[in-house]
Structures are given as C-alpha cells and as structure tokens.
Amino acid sequence: MIRILKIGGSILTDKNQEFAARPEEIARIASEIATCADGLVLVHGAGSFGHIPAKRYGLPQQFSPEGMRMTHLSVARLCEMVVVALSQAGVQCLPVHPLSTVMLRQGRIESFFLEPVKEMIKKGIMPVLHGDVAMDASGGAAIVSGDQIVAYLAGELQAEKVAVGSNVDGVLVSGRPLPCMTRDGLSKFKNDIGASAGVDVTGGMKGKLEELLELADRGTESVIFNAGKEGNIVRALRGEGVGTRIMRQK
Ligand code: IP8
DSSP: OOEEEEEOHHHHBOTTSTTOBOHHHHHHHHHHHHTTOTTEEEEEOOHHHHHHHHHHTTTTTSOOHHHHHHHHHHHHHHHHHHHHHHHHTTOOEEEOOHHHHEEEETTEEEEEOOHHHHHHHHTTOEEEEEOEEOEETTSSOOEEOHHHHHHHHHHHTTOSEEEEEESSSSSEETTEEOSEEOHHHHHHHTTTSOOOSSOOSSOHHHHHHHHHHHHHHTTOOEEEEETTSTTHHHHHHHTOSOSEEEOOOO
8 A cells, every 4th residue: 555645845944044954853754754654655845955946046937957956956955864864763765856757848747757666665665755856848847846746646656645744734724724625615715825934936835735636636635734743644644634635526
C-alpha cells in the first residue's frame, strides 16, 4: 500500500527568512515519519529555500537560468537536511530531484521519469521529493510545486492515502477548519480562504486546493492537516479525523 505525505515548507522553514531552516521541527517530523514509514513517499515544500529566491528572480513568470540554478541548489540543500534527519531517525531514504526527472508544459507536469521512485519503493527505500524548478516545454513557467507533485504521484502510483501537512489545522474559514471541502465548497468560500502567511509563488492554500480537488475528481481523496502538532502525521496517515478532507463533488 502506497501512501503519500507532503510536509509543507512552512513547517520546515521560516517562510519569511531565506535559508532559515527549523532543525528541531525537521528532526521531530523525521522521528514521527520513522514510526509509520512503510510504503511512504515523502514530498516536502520549498519554504523560504525556494519561494524567496524564486520571487527574487521573477520565477515562474520570467525565464531565468540563473534563478533556476540558485533556487534549485537552495531547495536541494533543504532536501538534504530532510534526508539526513530521516536517516538519523532510522529511515532508509533517497532524494529525488524533480528538476532532473520532470518535464513541464505551461507549468503542468507533462512527463515524470518515475522508474527510480518505483524501484526505491520496491526496495523499501523512501523516495524524498520536493517542490522545485523544472524545465518547461512552453518556455514559460518553470516551477513545480510539491502539491502538484503529490497529486501527480498519487495518480501514477495509485496511492491509497494522501496526507498534506501544513502549519494550519486544515482549510480555515473564519479561523476554523472545515471538516471537508469539495469544488462547490471552494466556490462558496473562495473569498474566505487565505493566502500563505509568508512569501509564496505557488498559490498558498488555494493552489493546494486546486491540485487536491483535481485529484479528488480522479477518485482519490486527501486530507489537509496541521503537521506542526505532534502526532498528527500518524493520525492523518491512519485516516483519523484530523484537518479537512478533500472530496469529490457528490
Ligand atoms: O513549496 C515550490 O514548492 P512548494 C517550489 O511545494 C519552489 O509550493 C522552487 C518555489
């Protein structure tokens, strides 16, 4: 059984300060993951390691090879921290960089070389992917968010569970998490759903919902939960009621 877990960059880093990792949070997340690592694929957000350099170089609106290099190298450093923390917690894992495996067209994944990921899963190794810059055949947008990666992988790997951890208790309306969200819910609450608190070039909570609602349309439900609260990762992966369930319109 394959399960996909996303940990948002807002948990791993301080989104307002470049290169500001949160080592204690990274270590805590790693030890929680270690208790439920079987068949898990991890995707993490870029946090301040990606969004701040991407914004500085005008990505994704402007094509900038230098911006892509600086942003990728920075996000790859965050990925290395996550991989090191996981291995210190006893998890066998390997980094998979989307820049080298994904091809975009107009900002959407057109192809993804997933053989290494599938082989890692077969061998009991946890693949660790992340939001990244990527080449785009249309020459325009060049960022692939962790959320887009999650939705794509969930379909391709036929994931049974998809859990997306952020730093809030789910999809908040007037400060309270909605128990579930559908396409109708998004139209109803679109003006109430907030943007990300820090610098964000991939659309914050709305961007996340668009990816996950599309996944729900294809038949896979997911949950958005607060990964900043201890124990929630295990609860979300077990399907216990934490956060907001993203469901297909009935
Ligand atoms: O943090 C964004 O990924 P996300 C990737 O998952 C970059 O939205 C490079 C900003």
